[in-house]
Amino acid sequence: MKEIYLDNSASTQIDTEVLEYMFQITKDCYANPSSVHKLGQKSRRVMDESRETIAMFLKVKSRELIFTSSGSEANNLALRGIMKSTKYKGNHIISTKIEHSSILKTLEDLEKEGVEVTLLDVDKYGNINLDELKKAIKPSTRLISIIHANNEIGTIQDIKSIGEICKAKNIVFHVDAVQSFGKILFYPEEYNINLMSIAAHKFYGPKGIGALYISSGTKLEKIITGGYQERNRRAGTENIPAIAGFAKATELAYSIIHAESQREKELRDYMEALILKNIPFVTINGDLNNRLSNVSSLTIDNAMAESILFNLDLRGICISAGSACSSGTLNPSHVLLALGHDTKMAKSSIRVSLGKFNNKEDIDEFVKQLELVVEQERNLSDLY
Amino acid sequence: MENLKKFEHLLQFKEENKAITVAVGMSGGVDSSTVGYLLKKQGYNVIGITMKHWSGMDEYATDSNSKSCCSLDDIHDARRVCDDLEIPHYVVNLTEPFKNIVVDYFIDEYAKGRTPNPCMVCNRHIKLGKLMEAALKLGADYVATGHYARIKNGLLSTGDDPRKDQVYFLSQMKKEYVKYLMFPIGELEKPQVRELAKALGVRVHAKRESQEICFVEDGKYKEFLDTMTNGKISKAGNIILENGTIVGRHEGITSYTIGQRKGLGVSYHEPLYVLKIDSEKNEVIVGSDDKLFRNSVIGSDINLFTVDTVNDLNELQCSAKARSRDRLHKGYVKVLNDKEIEFISEDMFRAVTPGQGLVLYTEDGVVIASSFIK
Numbered sequence: 036m037k038e039i040y041l042d043n044s045a046s047t048q049i050d051t052e053v054l055e056y057m058f059q060i061t062k063d064c065y066a067n068p069s070s071v072h073k074l075g076q077k078s079r080r081v082m083d084e085s086r087e088t089i090a091m092f093l094k095v096k097s098r099e100l101i102f103t104s105s106g107s108e109a110n111n112l113a114l115r116g117i118m119k120s121t122k123y124k125g126n127h128i129i130s131t132k133i134e135h136s137s138i139l140k141t142l143e144d145l146e147k148e149g150v151e152v153t154l155l156d157v158d159k160y161g162n163i164n165l166d167e168l169k170k171a172i173k174p175s176t177r178l179i180s181i182i183h184a185n186n187e188i189g190t191i192q193d194i195k196s197i198g199e200i201c202k203a204k205n206i207v208f209h210v211d212a213v214q215s216f217g218k219i220l221f222y223p224e225e226y227n228i229n230l231m232s233i234a235a236h237k238f239y240g241p242k243g244i245g246a247l248y249i250s251s252g253t254k255l256e257k258i259i260t261g262g263y264q265e266r267n268r269r270a271g272t273e274n275i276p277a278i279a280g281f282a283k284a285t286e287l288a289y290s291i292i293h294a295e296s297q298r299e300k301e302l303r304d305y306m307e308a309l310i311l312k313n314i315p316f317v318t319i320n321g322d323l324n325n326r327l328s329n330v331s332s333l334t335i336d337n338a339m340a341e342s343i344l345f346n347l348d349l350r351g352i353c354i355s356a357g358s359a360c361s362s363g364t365l366n367p368s369h370v371l372l373a374l375g376h377d378t379k380m381a382k383s384s385i386r387v388s389l390g391k392f393n394n395k396e397d398i399d400e401f402v403k404q405l406e407l408v409v410e411q412e413r414n415l416s417d418l419y
Numbered sequence: 420m421e422n423l424k425k426f427e428h429l430l431q432f433k434e435e436n437k438a439i440t441v442a443v444g445m446s447g448g449v450d451s452s453t454v455g456y457l458l459k460k461q462g463y464n465v466i467g468i469t470m471k472h473w474s475g476m477d478e479y480a481t482d483s484n485s486k487s488c489c490s491l492d493d494i495h496d497a498r499r500v501c502d503d504l505e506i507p508h509y510v511v512n513l514t515e516p517f518k519n520i521v522v523d524y525f526i527d528e529y530a531k532g533r534t535p536n537p538c539m540v541c542n543r544h545i546k547l548g549k550l551m552e553a554a555l556k557l558g559a560d561y562v563a564t565g566h567y568a569r570i571k572n573g574l575l576s577t578g579d580d581p582r583k584d585q586v587y588f589l590s591q592m593k594k595e596y597v598k599y600l601m602f603p604i605g606e607l608e609k610p611q612v613r614e615l616a617k618a619l620g621v622r623v624h625a626k627r628e629s630q631e632i633c634f635v636e637d638g639k640y641k642e643f644l645d646t647m648t649n650g651k652i653s654k655a656g657n658i659i660l661e662n663g664t665i666v667g668r669h670e671g672i673t674s675y676t677i678g679q680r681k682g683l684g685v686s687y688h689e690p691l692y693v694l695k696i697d698s699e700k701n702e703v704i705v706g707s708d709d710k711l712f713r714n715s716v717i718g719s720d721i722n723l724f725t726v727d728t729v730n731d732l733n734e735l736q737c738s739a740k741a742r743s744r745d746r747l748h749k750g751y752v753k754v755l756n757d758k759e760i761e762f763i764s765e766d767m768f769r770a771v772t773p774g775q776g777l778v779l780y781t782e783d784g785v786v787i788a789s790s791f792i793k
Contacts, residue, residue, distance in 0.1 A: 071509065071510075073507060076498075076502075076507070076508065079498075080502050083495075083498070083499060083502065084502075098491075098492060098495065266491060
């Protein structure tokens with residue numbers, strides 16, 4: 036049975052070219068890049084070149100990129116690092132109700148240190164209101180953290196305008212670009228972004244490596260202490276093979292960025308049209324005019340998402356409900372609740388996210404199976 | 420490449436060079452980086468060596484807009500240039516001696532009301548001292564730098580344009596080390612160096628050069644001194660005329676140097692210039708412009724090149740500079756004792772500043788001796 040993988044927002048399959056490159060690097064560049072000797076310098080060179088490559092695509096300086104273990108760590112470093120450098124107490128952070136849990140949970144933690152947090156509401160499409168943002172700003176506001184493209188519903192925030200607001204008010208602007216980097220072409224400097232989180236495994240790179248862009252002049256303290264790696268921003272021996280893979284994946288993603296997002300958009304739109312045609316009482320969540328090309332968040336009335344997931348899995352199809360981090364729990368997605376869903380609706384919602392390895396055959400098969408599964412689900416739920 | 424034709428003579432490969440190891444003092448700047456490229460093309464066995472001499476007062480505020488040499492960025496640039504050249508790169512940690520020998524001297528001189536010249540001290544003890552020694556210990560036969568300078572008959576000499584004098588700062592170096600030095604771009608002026616660097620593909624060919632003292636960020640040396648001495652060095656005091664009349668107040672003598680006119684905050688019927696700084700009385704003495712001129716300068720801490728003893732300088736006809744950008748003053752030397760000389764000039768020196776270098780040159784630009792103005 037062929038596996039049809041439609042959970043690319045959770046993670047992606049590593050590119051063969053990336054994998055082979057990483058294998059070579061793992062084998063050949065094993066010395067610690069902080070070592071003085073030639074072999075150490077060899078590892079360091081791979082790291083420096085990789086960093087320069089990624090920086091080039093973002094049009095930033097390579098010294099502004101700090102490698103982390105993940106997008107979550109980058110988010111932690113952004114929030115905690117800024118708060119640490121401004122001594123926590125009395126500082127105000129503005130974010131949104133639809134952030135990734137690594138932002139929300141970290142903000143909760145920071146509140147215990149005396150940081151004040153405002154979480155902006157979103158409308159039913161997942162957009163924040165810029166006027167509300169402006170009103171929320173006060174003299175003690177040190178940081179505004181906004182998710183660029185939401186991982187569950189795909190809605191894209193207007194970070195250009197938010198960046199302008201932050202610049203005018205001299206507030207540090209952090210963007211969680213984990214889902215948007217490699218899919219949407221944009222440059223942090225043009226949007227006045229001070230901090231930006233990215234993760235390689237979202238665009239066919241390896242897992243276990245992320246990065247935080249820190250614009251020059253942004254004062255931030257490290258949260259992982261020990262050594263002076265990453266310009267004294269993050270201790271720990273650098274993951275050379277993963278860094279190399281990150282760079283290679285970035286190169287590949289950018290080479291197809293426009294064409295691929297266009298292709299995925301067409302495929303996704305085709306899929307949604309087919310679903311809406313064949314399956315009654317299905318609604319699409321998110322800002323349909325302004326969302327990631329590959330994400331489809333669907334609320335399927337009178338059907339349990341969990342059950343749909345299991346049944347599709349038995350048929351060799353991988354999708355998710357909520358986001359991967361909250362799977363394994365019965366908690367409904369905080370993002371969908373923020374849109375105005377009630378618990379029942381949230382528990383009936385699934386997320387389908389396409390990738391570059393998906394084609395029309397995958398979609399046709401998926402929709403066919405979904406139809407069967409949903410019908411079965413609904414028939415059974417009538418009984419219970 | 421058309422652009423490289425005029426630099427052909429600098430790019431000549433010589434088989435015999437393969438047996439010679441040259442360590443290039445890499446600062447991450449365009450001059451030293453270009454030297455690396457040239458030496459490699461000429462066939463030498465090249466090693467890159469960078470000194471870590473100062474980590475800054477705030478370890479991670481490596482702001483891209485601040486310009487001081489050899490910050491983390493510069494060491495990184497030096498390393499990347501060596502990567503491009505495929506040569507080994509070593510960073511020698513000289514932060515302790517640099518602090519003790521150069522930085523502390525800098526602070527002490529200002530405290531004494533003098534204007535220090537840290538580059539002269541650094542070149543003697545650190546760069547063409549400890550760093551050079553480290554290079555020689557790596558097996559280098561020579562140490563090359565990007566200075567605009569020449570070696571004539573085993574002696575330091577200025578480049579073709581004596582107005583662009585970098586040997587003034589090198590002039591305190593030990594004579595016995597000159598034989599290890601190479602100045603591969605010593606005959607090229609800055610615009611030519613950048614042109615050559617660009618044609619060679621040197622990654623830092625357009626990099627901005629630091630004009631300030633390398634350990635003081637953005638040239639803010641008053642703030643630096645205050646931070647390093649916890650404000651003790653800056654005490655307010657009087658600005659007075661030579662006859663003792665108080666004409667104003669100063670916030671600390673470190674803000675002043677001889678010949679300074681700006682920033683006195685004094686209104687007077689004629690322009691006033693700093694004539695003298697009295698650190699003991701914490702006074703800045705000012706007067707009219709004509710008072711700044713004198714025809715003799717006394718120098719101590721004498722470093723010799725063309726002669727063996729200080730006494731050999733007696734009655735010597737030569738030229739002298741009392742500042743790096745000074746023009747050459749013709750005159751002769753009078754030896755006062757075995758530690759001090761006096762240079763008597765045919766014309767006048769303006770704003771002679773205690774702490775700066777008094778350097779003697781031959782007609783051809785060869786450095787005879789170097790001293791510090793008393």
